[in-house]
Amino acid sequence: MKNHHLSDCIVLDPELDSAPVVVVYGGLYGWEGAWLINKIPVDLKQSAIFVLPYHYETDCALCLKELRSKVSTDKISSYSLCGYSRGGICVYQYWKLEDWKILGLIDPSAPRMYKPPFADTVLDSVSTKIRCVYWVPNWGKDGYDGKIPDFAQHLRDLKVKMTEKATPHPDMPKFFFTTYGSDLKS
Numbered sequence: 700m701k702n703h704h705l706s707d708c709i710v711l712d713p714e715l716d717s718a719p720v721v722v723v724y725g726g727l728y729g730w731e732g733a734w735l736i737n738k739i740p741v742d743l744k745q746s747a748i749f750v751l752p753y754h755y756e757t758d759c760a761l762c763l764k765e766l767r768s769k770v771s772t773d774k775i776s777s778y779s780l781c782g783y784s785r786g787g788i789c790v791y792q793y794w795k796l797e798d799w800k801i802l803g804l805i806d807p808s809a810p811r812m813y814k815p816p817f818a819d820t821v822l823d824s825v826s827t828k829i830r831c832v833y834w835v836p837n838w839g840k841d842g843y844d845g846k847i848p849d850f851a852q853h854l855r856d857l858k859v860k861m862t863e864k865a866t867p868h869p870d871m872p873k874f875f876f877t878t879y880g881s882d883l884k885s
Contacts (some may be wrong), residue, residue, distance in 0.1 A: 708762040711749040726784025738872035759793040804831040806871040809850035830879040831861040837868040
């Protein structure tokens, strides 16, 4: 296992002949980059290449360029993009950048929370790729003026693969990887 601490991201490389790449954007309060490392189960770190941007404002194209400077593209079997909390906005922003296998939403900010806002329908055309864990009460009494409950309901209406469980917000990344890790590495 090699851990590359690069200019814009950390790359966790299990040094396999072929492995999927999982880009994971984190959120506010330092819950991003290196903080995410211990939220990923060991078996998943041993079977997938993780790209962890240091900050949610880091351009995904820069992180992919840094990844490719350390891992040959012939060793990459697929790409997935995940966003935790504020990092969910990065999924809405970069979903067209690659042919992502999985779009992971980890107790995400709602699309309308971004400035300028995305529509709640931003991922509708790729809804079969979505894997989501959500607990709306984590977002406070009013859910940011109803944006969080509205988006969660939209995802339910789309019938995406979503697991809703009373889980504290900081524990959601581990819950996501435990719930959907097999989808990321298959």
